[in-house]
Amino acid sequence: MSDELIQIETPFAFNEENQREFDELIGRYPVKEAAMLPTLHIAQRQAGYISPAVMKYVAEQLEVTVMKVKDVVTFYPMFFEEPVGEYVIRVCHTLPCALRDCKGVLEHLKSKLDMDIASETNLAKGTTADGKFTLMKVECLASCDVAPVIMVNDDLYKNLTPEKVDELLAKLAS
Amino acid sequence: MVQERRILYEHLDVPDINTFDVFRQYDGYTRFEKAIAEYQPDDIAKMVMDSGLKGRGGAGFSTGLKWSFVPKDIKPCYLCCNADESEPGTFSNRYVLEKNPHLLIEGILICCYAMGIETTYIYIRGEFTLGKKMLDAAIKEAYEKGYLGKDIRGTGLNIDIYSHPGAGAYICGEETGLIESLEGKRGQPRNKPPFPAVEGVFGKPTVVQNVETLCNLPFIVGNGVEWYTQMGPTYADTRANPPTPDPNTGTKLYCISGDVNEPGVYELDLGLTCSELIEVAGGLRGEEVKAVIPGGSSAPILTHYELDTRLDFTSLTLAKSMLGSGGIIVMNETRNIVDCLLNIMKFYAHESCGQCTPCRWGTPWVRDIVQRIADGNGRKDTMTRPKFGVAENGRWGDTGETEEIYEDLDLLESVANNIANVDTMTWNTICVFGIAVSWPAVSYMRKFRPEFEATIREGKLVTLPVAEATVPPEENYAYQQRFVPKEFADL
Ligand SMILES: Cc1cc2nc3c(=O)[nH]c(=O)nc-3n(C[C@H](O)[C@H](O)[C@H](O)COP(=O)(O)O)c2cc1C
Ligand code: SF4
Ligand code: FES
Numbered sequence: 001m002s003d004e005l006i007q008i009e010t011p012f013a014f015n016e017e018n019q020r021e022f023d024e025l026i027g028r029y030p031v032k033e034a035a036m037l038p039t040l041h042i043a044q045r046q047a048g049y050i051s052p053a054v055m056k057y058v059a060e061q062l063e064v065t066v067m068k069v070k071d072v073v074t075f076y077p078m079f080f081e082e083p084v085g086e087y088v089i090r091v092c093h094t095l096p097c098a099l100r101d102c103k104g105v106l107e108h109l110k111s112k113l114d115m116d117i118a119s120e121t122n123l124a125k126g127t128t129a130d131g132k133f134t135l136m137k138v139e140c141l142a143s144c145d146v147a148p149v150i151m152v153n154d155d156l157y158k159n160l161t162p163e164k165v166d167e168l169l170a171k172l173a174s
Numbered sequence: 175m176v177q178e179r180r181i182l183y184e185h186l187d188v189p190d191i192n193t194f195d196v197f198r199q200y201d202g203y204t205r206f207e208k209a210i211a212e213y214q215p216d217d218i219a220k221m222v223m224d225s226g227l228k229g230r231g232g233a234g235f236s237t238g239l240k241w242s243f244v245p246k247d248i249k250p251c252y253l254c255c256n257a258d259e260s261e262p263g264t265f266s267n268r269y270v271l272e273k274n275p276h277l278l279i280e281g282i283l284i285c286c287y288a289m290g291i292e293t294t295y296i297y298i299r300g301e302f303t304l305g306k307k308m309l310d311a312a313i314k315e316a317y318e319k320g321y322l323g324k325d326i327r328g329t330g331l332n333i334d335i336y337s338h339p340g341a342g343a344y345i346c347g348e349e350t351g352l353i354e355s356l357e358g359k360r361g362q363p364r365n366k367p368p369f370p371a372v373e374g375v376f377g378k379p380t381v382v383q384n385v386e387t388l389c390n391l392p393f394i395v396g397n398g399v400e401w402y403t404q405m406g407p408t409y410a411d412t413r414a415n416p417p418t419p420d421p422n423t424g425t426k427l428y429c430i431s432g433d434v435n436e437p438g439v440y441e442l443d444l445g446l447t448c449s450e451l452i453e454v455a456g457g458l459r460g461e462e463v464k465a466v467i468p469g470g471s472s473a474p475i476l477t478h479y480e481l482d483t484r485l486d487f488t489s490l491t492l493a494k495s496m497l498g499s500g501g502i503i504v505m506n507e508t509r510n511i512v513d514c515l516l517n518i519m520k521f522y523a524h525e526s527c528g529q530c531t532p533c534r535w536g537t538p539w540v541r542d543i544v545q546r547i548a549d550g551n552g553r554k555d556t557m558t559r560p561k562f563g564v565a566e567n568g569r570w571g572d573t574g575e576t577e578e579i580y581e582d583l584d585l586l587e588s589v590a591n592n593i594a595n596v597d598t599m600t601w602n603t604i605c606v607f608g609i610a611v612s613w614p615a616v617s618y619m620r621k622f623r624p625e626f627e628a629t630i631r632e633g634k635l636v637t638l639p640v641a642e643a644t645v646p647p648e649e650n651y652a653y654q655q656r657f658v659p660k661e662f663a664d665l
Contacts, residue, residue: 028336030376036358037341041300062358075360075527076341078300090301094262095471095517096431096503139344139521140262140471141301144431144501145438154303 012053018042022061032062036072040079049080077138082123085134087172090151093137096144105148108162109135112169176442176450179405181425182389183441186273192308194315197276203321205396206283210329218288218395225394225402226421231256231347231384232470232498234487241289243371244379251379253285253294254356254370255388258340258347260299261470262521263501266427266439267385271298271305275312279335281388283321284395286333289381293334297352300341309337344525348605349382350374351527362527363605386427406444409488422486426500430455433506444486448476451485452504460506464640465622467505469498471518472610474596474617475511477644479653494596494652495617510637511622512629515614516544522611530603536593537611543586544615552630555579580630583619590615620651 014022021042025035039062043054050073059066073079091106110117118126118136127134143149146158157168180186190196197203209218223238244251255278259267270278282294298306313335316322324332338356345351346361353375355361374380394402403423410417422444428451431437436456448466452458466476468485474495476483483493490497505514519541528534546552561577564570594601594608596616601608619626625643628636637643647653
């Protein structure tokens with residue numbers, strides 16, 4: 001993808017606070033490219049997802065090609081290339097959680113929110129129409145002692161049962 | 175009952191231990207001060223070598239030995255702390271990061287002093303948002319108090335620590351994948367050699383060390399090598415002359431999950447048995463143990479006949495399994511092993527980085543075969559074939575019996591063994607992710623073959639009673655060597 005081919009509607013730029021964080025970050029590494037992951041995290045926090053405009057901006061900041069940024073974004077599951085809901089719900093479904101009935105939690109969430117599960121290539125499928133929730137399955141969240149667990153944005157919820165899921169959803173809806 | 179011995183986790187639950195002042199009250203940073211006041215860097219490296227400390231991240235490689243490979247004349251040299259804990263069943267590093275991050279910083283300081291390192295990157299898993307917040311706050315405090323930065327405590331040492339977030343890829347836990355990821359690329363592992371100790375991040379010598387490994391350093395320096403080596407067995411390999419010590423020293427943060435009453439992290443001396451650990455974790459939830467995964471999902475499974483295996487590096491290697499990351503997953507009699515294998519194979523098929531053909535294609539293929547079996551469409555031939563094994567004359571050959579042909583089980587083993595061969599321990603891939611795929615695939619299938627066969631025969635998932643589901647010890651390819659043999663007796 002050469003830079004001219006990207007259709008960019010609204011250009012992206014860091015806000016003041018994020019710019020400061022980025023400036024501090026860049027000094028940590030002998031090459032600018034190494035700041036790629038933290039920079040993309042900051043950008044995603046500000047923009048919600050990594051759009052072509054964000055990629056172009058990050059590429060300029062790190063002095064690499066847009067293709068390189070795209071290369072990285074497509075490799076890591078935590079970077080989204082499409083808009084996601086206000087609350088991203090990640091349900092762990094690896095073995096220790098499966099032994100503690102994560103399936104029940106997932107099914108309950110699905111039926112409560114009346115939605116499908118997002119896949120990595122199709123986030124829209126698992127996002128509610130009002131843009132409030134995105135539901136996805138993830139691999140072990142390193143909290144198997146309190147399984148089954150889910151993450152809602154940055155917060156971890158432990159030892160879940162359908163009742164606790166109800167409480168949580170009520171809290172998020174309010 | 176075996177008692178917990180909390181060393182790394184001793185002060186974990188002290189309120190506000192994550193702050194500098196409280197950490198200081200509990201001997202915080204005194205071990206680093208002792209190191210710089212009383213020892214030369216080479217003395218520290220020698221202490222670590224003598225302590226027998228083995229890496230806790232997965233490979234179990236001697237830390238002292240790894241340090242000795244780092245060339246002294248190439249600068250700068252980097253330390254990468256591996257906090258990308260993503261092996262299913264492992265969760266001990268998370269608590270250190272969230273509750274006691276200063277302990278990790280002290281460990282890093284000691285490592286940096288010993289190796290003459292000035293820059294450390296802590297590669298922390300992207301999902302650990304709380305852990306990163308606590309760690310960043312602790313690093314900031316350490317800078318303010320003069321334990322990080324330029325000319326630390328007037329000694330002329332300059333040490334910087336930076337945290338670096340990952341973004342959800344399991345393979346970035348592999349040391350060279352971590353290095354690629356740290357350089358801002360896709361986390362695809364590199365061919366070895368060159369090993370990171372010689373040519374790592376930014377082309378410079380790099381020490382990659384797990385969080386738990388580094389947290390051991392303050393205690394080795396603070397309490398001495400003799401104190402440290404008392405914990406855990408040291409075997410003597412008398413095949414060499416004079417016998418070489420084979421240390422399994424120190425404590426291990428065993429993470430136990432699955433079907434036990436009190437899952438959690440238990441810090442115990444290395445070398446207790448599997449059944450003892452289940453006992454410590456509040457006993458089994460259910461009637462009978464069906465299977466135990468001893469070292470994170472990559473480790474070959476143990477059957478209920480093998481529960482007396484000691485959970486240390488040497489014993490588990492002899493049992494053709496591994497201690498790995500110390501994540502123990504227990505399964506009771508209600509679990510179906512085909513279903514468990516399917517879950518794990520889905521994980522690996524999702525996490526393959528896609529560089530090597532055997533892994534990129536083989537792993538989803540293995541998953542699909544297991545899926546087919548679990549769906550009830552497993553393939554079985556109508557013919558039989560002569561059964562090979564140990565014949566009456568005591569030699570390998572035709573036993574005179576016949577056996578049924580389960581096509582899909584043969585295929586499963588063949589595909590898995592062509593990613594990485596579990597019998598010869600050779601792999602056709604760049605990194606040992608390949609072994610992490612074929613180890614569970616082959617071991618589950620061989621050790622619980624009756625359950626796989628029944629599932630194929632019946633055309634639906636069949637959960638057999640434990641005794642019927644497990645192959646008997648004499649047919650278990652890994653059973654014979656569970657104990658440390660005489661020539662490896664305790665030193
Ligand atoms: C597929 C794969 C995943 C790994 N994941 C981790 C991990 O999440 N955390 C970790 O500390 N080591 C992990 N390792 C082990 C590292 O490659 C490396 O051996 C370790 O970080 C070295 O540190 P240590 O000697 O202190 O154990 C992994 C290895 C492989 C092959
Ligand atoms: S073995 Fe698999 S994970 Fe490792 S480098 Fe090859 S493709 Fe990537
Ligand atoms: S399997 Fe869900 S947290 Fe580990």
